Amino acid sequence: MNQLAVTLNTGAKMPIIGLGTFLSEPGKVTHAVKTALKVGYRHIDCAYYYKNEKEVGQGIQEGLKENGLKRENIFVTSKLWNTFHRPELVAKGLEHSLKDLQLNYVDLYLVHWPFSQKPGSEGFGKDIEDIPYIDTWREMEKLYKSGKAKAIGVSNCNVDMLKDLLAKAEIKPVVNQIENNPYLPQPRLVKYCQDNNIQITAYCPLGRATNPNLLDDPIINEIAKKNNMTPAQVVLSWNAQRNIIVIPKSITPSRIEENFKMTKLSKEDFEKINGITIRQRGVNHKPLHALNIFPDMGDF
Ligand SMILES: NC(=O)C1=CN([C@@H]2O[C@H](COP(=O)(O)OP(=O)(O)OC[C@H]3O[C@@H](n4cnc5c(N)ncnc54)[C@H](OP(=O)(O)O)[C@@H]3O)[C@@H](O)[C@H]2O)C=CC1
């Protein structure tokens, strides 16, 4: 399953596993990216918000050279931060990322969150302002047409937001990046996206921020033990089997390698994981509650 990729509705191939980079310290992420490329990853998930794109870019450049790879052999995603939603700032948001990543284009550019913060605002969810999402999206469409973003998509969008965007967009979003793991499977949102040609990418696929920790779950551990896998491999394989792209983050070389080794789960094990009833949303900042972005627990 390692080399598997899904075909986006642009025709581009997006590898089913990528390296996440949130909270990867600038001093460590260059090495993590190089390790990932050496192990076989061909997909890196980045964002302006992570404040480490310069070091990620260094890892990409060095990793390409060391492994005899070309730019077109890898898939790089970045994301427009909330403080760049004003139409006149959208292209600038991408320029920052391209410069730091040392790239001429990204394979995928996502609107990180469906709300705007005033330019220069620091922190998550502060200084929210009312910029219609479609106005930001029109500028994303221009980036797609310019070739600087080979595909465009969204993140953290619910079904109603997607319905609205699909009705108005000239260029449809090809990806919705959302939190997804056995404690937050979000079947309604997943089905809506899959029915509408929107690929899901799962963030927090290992359940960072779950408490109790997803990787300590007894069912996951029982399946891991039985199949000589690790809990991380089980939860990543489960999502890949649902046709969901996973972007586990690690700065630990042995884990980067471990996470890459997904496998097909038996129908019985797959269904056992589907039967887990614990529900947790890890990324659930307070400002989000007022914005009504996430459906309530009954909507999973
Ligand atoms: N669009 C959005 O709003 C969001 C996007 N993201 C993206 O998704 C990526 C993944 O999500 P993230 O929040 O990082 O959470 P993950 O679920 O990927 O968990 C990352 C944590 O798991 C640890 N870990 C990695 N591999 C293993 C393993 N095999 N066994 C045990 N522990 C392991 C890492 O530690 P260590 O590094 O020390 O090895 C790290 O602490 C992000 O890095 C980012 O790129 C994330 C959140 C929101």
Ligand SMILES: O=C1CO[C@H](CO)[C@@H](O)[C@@H]1O
């Ligand atoms: O990408 C991200 C990483 O995780 C953060 C939460 O912990 C999110 O706020 C952000 O969107």
